[in-house]
Amino acid sequence: MSDYEDDPAVFSSDTLPSDLRFMATVANGYLGTRVFGDVMHINGIYNGANGDSCRADVPSTVNARLTIPDERTFKETYTLNTRIGVFSHIIETQNFRMIQQIFAHRTQIHLMVLTITLERLTTSKEQCIVQIKSSFAPHSQNIDFVSGPDFMGAKYIYGQTLTPEVKGAARQNVHMISVPLPESLTLLPEEQRNSWVFLTAVAGTAEQVKACFVEGQSLIQFDQLYSSHVAAWAALWKQSCIHAKGCRKLNQAMYGCLYYLLSALPPLKSTDFHYIGLSPGGLSNGGKGEVYHGHVFWDQEIWMFPNVLVFYPELARILLKNRIQTLPAAKVIAGQQGYRGAKYPWESAVTGFEVCNEAVYGLKEIHINGDISFAFQQYFYVTQDLEFFQNDGGWYVVSNIAEFWSSRVTWNPLEECYDIKGVVVKQADVVLLGYPFMYPMSTQVRKNDLVMYQGVTAQDGPAMTWSMFAIGWLELKNVSQAQHQFNKCYSHIQEPFKVWSENPDGSGAVNFLTGMGGFMQTVLFGYTGFRIMKNYLYFDPTIPDNLGELWITGINYLGNKLHFQFSTKQVTIVLIRPCGFQHSALEVVLSDSGKKFALNEGQPVTFLLEPGLIQRKCPAAASVLSNKL
Numbered sequence: 001m002s003d004y005e006d007d008p009a010v011f012s013s014d015t016l017p018s019d020l021r022f023m024a025t026v027a028n029g030y031l032g033t034r035v036f037g038d039v040m041h042i043n044g045i046y047n048g049a050n051g052d053s054c055r056a057d058v059p060s061t062v063n064a065r066l067t068i069p070d071e072r073t074f075k076e077t078y079t080l081n082t083r084i085g086v087f088s089h090i091i092e093t094q095n096f097r098m099i100q101q102i103f104a105h106r107t108q109i110h111l112m113v114l115t116i117t118l119e120r121l122t123t124s125k126e127q128c129i130v131q132i133k134s135s136f137a138p139h140s141q142n143i144d145f146v147s148g149p150d151f152m153g154a155k156y157i158y159g160q161t162l163t164p165e166v167k168g169a170a171r172q173n174v175h176m177i178s179v180p181l182p183e184s185l186t187l188l189p190e191e192q193r194n195s196w197v198f199l200t201a202v203a204g205t206a207e208q209v210k211a212c213f214v215e216g217q218s219l220i221q222f223d224q225l226y227s228s229h230v231a232a233w234a235a236l237w238k239q240s241c242i243h244a245k246g247c248r249k250l251n252q253a254m255y256g257c258l259y260y261l262l263s264a265l266p267p268l269k270s271t272d273f274h275y276i277g278l279s280p281g282g283l284s285n286g287g288k289g290e291v292y293h294g295h296v297f298w299d300q301e302i303w304m305f306p307n308v309l310v311f312y313p314e315l316a317r318i319l320l321k322n323r324i325q326t327l328p329a330a331k332v333i334a335g336q337q338g339y340r341g342a343k344y345p346w347e348s349a350v351t352g353f354e355v356c357n358e359a360v361y362g363l364k365e366i367h368i369n370g371d372i373s374f375a376f377q378q379y380f381y382v383t384q385d386l387e388f389f390q391n392d393g394g395w396y397v398v399s400n401i402a403e404f405w406s407s408r409v410t411w412n413p414l415e416e417c418y419d420i421k422g423v424v425v426k427q428a429d430v431v432l433l434g435y436p437f438m439y440p441m442s443t444q445v446r447k448n449d450l451v452m453y454q455g456v457t458a459q460d461g462p463a464m465t466w467s468m469f470a471i472g473w474l475e476l477k478n479v480s481q482a483q484h485q486f487n488k489c490y491s492h493i494q495e496p497f498k499v500w501s502e503n504p505d506g507s508g509a510v511n512f513l514t515g516m517g518g519f520m521q522t523v524l525f526g527y528t529g530f531r532i533m534k535n536y537l538y539f540d541p542t543i544p545d546n547l548g549e550l551w552i553t554g555i556n557y558l559g560n561k562l563h564f565q566f567s568t569k570q571v572t573i574v575l576i577r578p579c580g581f582q583h584s585a586l587e588v589v590l591s592d593s594g595k596k597f598a599l600n601e602g603q604p605v606t607f608l609l610e611p612g613l614i615q616r617k618c619p620a621a622a623s624v625l626s627n628k629l
Helices: 206-221 225-239 248-263 298-311 313-325 327-336 359-364 367-383 386-390 394-408 443-456 465-475 479-492 513-527 624-628
Strands: 010-013 025-027 031-034 039-042 064-067 075-081 086-092 096-104 111-120 128-134 146-151 154-160 173-178 184-187 193-203 241-244 410-412 417-419 537-539 550-557 560-566 570-577 586-590 596-598 605-608 612-616
Touching (some): 031 096, 064 086, 096 128, 096 225, 111 128, 111 206, 111 225, 146 206, 154 206, 184 193, 193 206, 206 225, 241 248, 241 513, 248 298, 248 513, 298 313, 298 367, 313 327, 313 394, 327 394, 367 386, 367 550, 386 394, 443 465
Antiparallel strands (some): 025 031, 031 039, 128 184, 154 173, 173 193, 241 550, 410 417, 550 560, 560 570, 586 596
């Protein structure tokens, strides 16, 4: 493990967390599990009607605890390597090493993999036996599994969820084929090393699960299962990365946040399943009795989406596409509440109807509509993807939300304006007006809001709150206050695998992607001062002295990919991949000096620290649609 000791992307420990809720998770956007947990979850597979809806538990085939009997002296190491998306358990004795690895394949998304390797460390010829204790049982509290005939020597079970989400909806199908685990494995005296691969395939039909299992076995035969998974993660990290020079604690936190966020998202080119969206607890959590039940909230659009958008606009598009697909349900909800247009549910699962178990939130947490339309606007500003709005349904979402607001407001004759009455005030609400919503206000008003709400906001509240205060103080160039607020976020990171809890005492949602999203935004939009505007990408960096340098690779704007290097004194921008269309060529314009720099591929542009913007060299006239947006 010495090769990884200084790598901030690798989290190692010789013990497991005392609370196993804070175990590392492995997932690929379709399939996910908490390491050494009894269940797996599948994106889009829920059980229960209306407010009883939750992610359906699928029995985990990779929860295996390994021991080497008769060995009294040994060293154990547990490692989550976020660079390759693999969890490892290593036992080393005087003569042998056992390596257990668990991963959800990054591109073959229907595959969950457990590998066990035994190798000799000395010239000893004695045999080594590893005992395996598996918790797998072909049963679920949410799915009526039955056994089918074995397939290629593997066990096959299939079933349907017990209760559909809404009356009349179909129960969902789950099919699983898995190589059974033996009670023990043996490294024979004549063997120096041996490996075993235990493959699990999960899908929605018999035909698909069999095809995926066959594909997995083929990859094993050609020794490509593990390498293809590792290569896919390497490609992801090559596209996007955040690194703070000399700040190991921050780097570890950022790698953890990005890893868990990407784990909950599908591969860039995955098209064989309908992706539901990002839940606050990620894909590996949300079963019955767990916080948020795997549902999709405003957390997706406000707290997680901005990070996804600037790094992976194609994945941001997938998140918005699900809101397009659930628009018919949102229109029904609006009509049921007596309004026009579309009213999105506070909690969403598969159908797009309300699945919150308390009616008041569905009626009064109506900012979900504004959150969704804001995400659509931000997507358009970053990509100028007219096709998405003209032909793929994006325009129908924002226009129907506008129609809802027009029927929801009440005219106030005294103030001569419209009011939106009957809504729940929440944490960081006023602070969000400054960022991300950029409501016009003086610096004094912005400061007053921050000071007042810091004093009345619960100190033990959700993790994302303090990130927004930090961004506000960075806007005002008050670095000490910003750092004080930002540092509060670290109390939500549970060791050793950098799993976030919703609240600092460990309560609430676990693997809290919402908190991670806020934390990432402090770095991506706070220190940099990035603001996504209609016709340009604004920046106004504030780099604390203790941060040194901040490197951000993979910012996307109008199809161009950019690298930024910020220090306390200067900024360097490199165009690392141009869009390919002349009309999207970019330039940097500095606000104070008025200097302009063309951005040409591979040619760094460096200037002293000051605000500025990145825009098209020759901005095209805005279309009718862009004016509407």
